[in-house]
Amino acid sequence: MLYIGIDLGTSAVKLLMMDETGKIEKIVSKEYPLYFPHPGWSEQNPYDWYDKTMEGLAELLDGCDRSKVAGISFGGQMHGLVILDADDNVIRPAILWNDGRTTKETDYLNQVIGKEKLSSYTANIAFAGFTAPKILWVKENEPENFAKICKIMLPKDYLAYRLSGTFCTDVSDASGMLLMDVKNRCWSKEMMDICQITEAQLPKLYESYECVGTLKSEIASQLGLSDKVVIAAGAGDNAAAAVGTGTVGDGMCNISLGTSGTIFISSDKFGVDRFNALHAFAHADGHYHLMGCMLSAASCNKWWMDGIIGTKDYAAEQAQITKLGENHVYFLPYLMGERSPHNDPAARGTFIGMTMDTNRADMTQAVLEGVAFGLRDSLEVAKSLGIKITRTKISGGGARSPLWKKIIANIMGLYVDVTESEEGPSMGGAMLAMVACGAYKSVEEAAAAIVKVVDTVEPDPELVEKYNARYEQFRQIYPTVKELFPKIS
Numbered sequence: 001m002l003y004i005g006i007d008l009g010t011s012a013v014k015l016l017m018m019d020e021t022g023k024i025e026k027i028v029s030k031e032y033p034l035y036f037p038h039p040g041w042s043e044q045n046p047y048d049w050y051d052k053t054m055e056g057l058a059e060l061l062d063g064c065d066r067s068k069v070a071g072i073s074f075g076g077q078m079h080g081l082v083i084l085d086a087d088d089n090v091i092r093p094a095i096l097w098n099d100g101r102t103t104k105e106t107d108y109l110n111q112v113i114g115k116e117k118l119s120s121y122t123a124n125i126a127f128a129g130f131t132a133p134k135i136l137w138v139k140e141n142e143p144e145n146f147a148k149i150c151k152i153m154l155p156k157d158y159l160a161y162r163l164s165g166t167f168c169t170d171v172s173d174a175s176g177m178l179l180m181d182v183k184n185r186c187w188s189k190e191m192m193d194i195c196q197i198t199e200a201q202l203p204k205l206y207e208s209y210e211c212v213g214t215l216k217s218e219i220a221s222q223l224g225l226s227d228k229v230v231i232a233a234g235a236g237d238n239a240a241a242a243v244g245t246g247t248v249g250d251g252m253c254n255i256s257l258g259t260s261g262t263i264f265i266s267s268d269k270f271g272v273d274r275f276n277a278l279h280a281f282a283h284a285d286g287h288y289h290l291m292g293c294m295l296s297a298a299s300c301n302k303w304w305m306d307g308i309i310g311t312k313d314y315a316a317e318q319a320q321i322t323k324l325g326e327n328h329v330y331f332l333p334y335l336m337g338e339r340s341p342h343n344d345p346a347a348r349g350t351f352i353g354m355t356m357d358t359n360r361a362d363m364t365q366a367v368l369e370g371v372a373f374g375l376r377d378s379l380e381v382a383k384s385l386g387i388k389i390t391r392t393k394i395s396g397g398g399a400r401s402p403l404w405k406k407i408i409a410n411i412m413g414l415y416v417d418v419t420e421s422e423e424g425p426s427m428g429g430a431m432l433a434m435v436a437c438g439a440y441k442s443v444e445e446a447a448a449a450i451v452k453v454v455d456t457v458e459p460d461p462e463l464v465e466k467y468n469a470r471y472e473q474f475r476q477i478y479p480t481v482k483e484l485f486p487k488i489s
Contacts, residue, residue: 001070001439004060005244005429007237008049008076008156010034010096010259015056016426017064020439022450024421025064030056035093040100040337040345040489043093046082046158053159057223066224071433072163072215073208073232075240075425076156078176081134084151091145094155095134098260098295098336100345102133105140109133109178113194115276121190123182123272123280124175128337128345129295132178135195152201156234164213164231169203172239175281180205182282183270206233208240208284209435209443232436234429235284238262238291243428245393245419246451248285248444253389255408255416256424257398261297261333261371263378265290265387277341277381284432285443290387292340292378297371298398300333300349304367309360318368318403320361324410325466329353329362330474331370332481340378342478346485352477368404372411373474379412391415391456395424402457410463411471418455 002025007014012031018024030052035043061069079097084090095101109118109126118125126133131154139146153161154177157169174180179195179202181188187199206212211230220227234240238256241247242264247254250268255261266289272280273290283289296303305314330353337345351366382389392414398404399422409416421427431446440446 001437002064002068003070003430003433003437004057004072005426005431005433006053006072006074006159007240007424007426007429008053008074008159009237010077010098013049013053013056014426015053015060016423016430017060018427018430020434024423026060027423027426028056028060038101042096042099042336044096046090046094046155049155049159050162061223061225067226069225069229071230071232071437073429073433073436074156074159074234075237075429076154076173076234078154078173078236078238079129079131080155081131081138082153082155082158083138083145083149084153085148086150088151091148092142095137097129099134100128100337102128102137103345105133105136106345108136109194118178119272119276121188122178122180123270124178125276125343126178127339127343129339130176130178132191132195135197139196149197149201151203152197153203157203160212160231160234163215163219165216166213166231167203168206168212168233170206170208170233170235170284171282172208172284173236174205176236176279182280182288185282207286208233208235209286209432211436230433230437232433234432237425238264238293239281239284239289240428240432241395241424242266242289243284243431243443243447244421244424244426244451245395246447247393248283248447253392255375255392255394256396257298257371257394257404258396258424259297259299261294261375263292263375263382265382265389273381273385275381278378279340284428290382292375292381294333294371294374295336295339296333296349298396300335300367300371301398303335304364314401317361317364318401321365321403324407325463325470327362327365327369327470328355329358329366330477331366332477333367333370333374341381344482344485346489347478347482348485348489350477350481368407369411369470372408373471375408376412376471377475389414391417393417393419395419395422405457409457409459411467413459413464415459416457417453418457420452420454
């Protein structure tokens with residue numbers, strides 16, 4: 001049988017079709033626009049997501065035996081606020097995960113409601129990108145829109161709703177809304193009261209691998225599929241990527257170098273970092289995970305390559321980098337503010353350390369290293385909790401760069417395992433569909449059968465030592481310039 005994983009990303013939707021052995025039959029990608037109506041704001045049109053997904057499905061299914069398609073599931077950009085009215089019309093453009101407009105609301109939640117209460121309600125504190133602050137922003141700034149809200153959902157859940165008719169979400173994605181009691185996997189009454197919303201406005205919660213319904217008959221007819229095709233709840237992009245890389249079960253780690261960057265540590269048990277520098281979320285395998293999230297990762301490299309030096313030949317630029325661990329230029333990768341561990345939407349990208357002999361390659365190297373240093377900030381928090389990590393999987397577009405993987409391995413001091421497929425969320429979505437259809441009994445069983453490690457990048461002790469010294473310098477930069485950011489942003 002065939003299974004489809006739909007990864008609803010920030011720049012494009014990627015659709016993957018695979019069989020139960022893990023053989024990928026076809027991949028299709030469709031781009032859609034991203035809007036920045038004000039500095040620090042980030043929005044998309046949910047109708048674009050649906051239209052491009054339908055275009056992608058038609059292309060994906062072209063030439064295949066459609067009778068073999070058994071299930072569809074999702075990985076999706078997290079935290080985005082999608083609101084529908086009583087007629088299921090989208091009320092306003094979706095406010096995305098990397099939108100920084102909610103400073104006032106985030107401060108209210110953390111300082112007036114209080115971080116301790118928030119953590120007791122949801123296992124997390126407020127971050128500007130989370131969904132609850134966005135709801136408060138709409139309530140305060142667009143009361144006419146707030147009054148129309150009938151359904152509140154996350155980006156991938158809008159696709160699930162359009163395809164199945166089921167108003168649903170999954171526990172991994174819902175963990176990042178600041179509306180869910182993560183430990184008990186249910187909506188938080190206290191947070192609903194704070195946001196002045198009702199449980200009827202929130203979707204039904206499912207485990208990521210659960211069937212939420214089947215393909216609506218009109219959609220099935222349009223695509224030439226059976227209306228018995230199972231729709232599974234899916235997962236937030238990072239949890240879906242973790243499934244796709246086999247980061248399930250206790251003590252596993254995955255680093256994602258996508259538009260955002262994450263370090264994802266899976267656990268059988270619920271746990272909270274007492275400083276809330278890491279997110280404590282439910283995992284798509286039915287358990288839990290800790291996650292550090294950077295708002296800009298591979299997007300930093302894209303910004304630098306495409307927008308600043310004006311090239312698409314990333315490999316040629318990276319080929320000029322030959323002296324790892326010796327760069328005197330540093331880059332703070334905070335182009336959209338930062339989440340973990342600083343929780344500072346006013347933070348900005350910063351180069352420091354340039355001299356007259358600094359060249360283009362040094363600047364490119366600083367961008368790659370800055371993202372890795374930022375990820376290490378979250379790794380250090382995990383280490384402070386007594387979590388011992390010696391190796392990690394890697395996924396996302398940035399993982400295609402051999403140089404970046406080498407930099408990651410040596411800055412983090414970890415063995416970096418490269419899986420046969422680097423598709424991450426779309427592959428994880430297809431695997432969740434397999435479990436929902438009964439092809440595998442559990443997410444762990446699916447991962448053991450499908451995910452294969454084909455290479456390992458080992459840290460070099462000499463390079464690790466050099467980068468340890470560089471990291472000690474890097475970690476001093478943000479505290480030193482922090483007070484400047486609100487003045488210049």
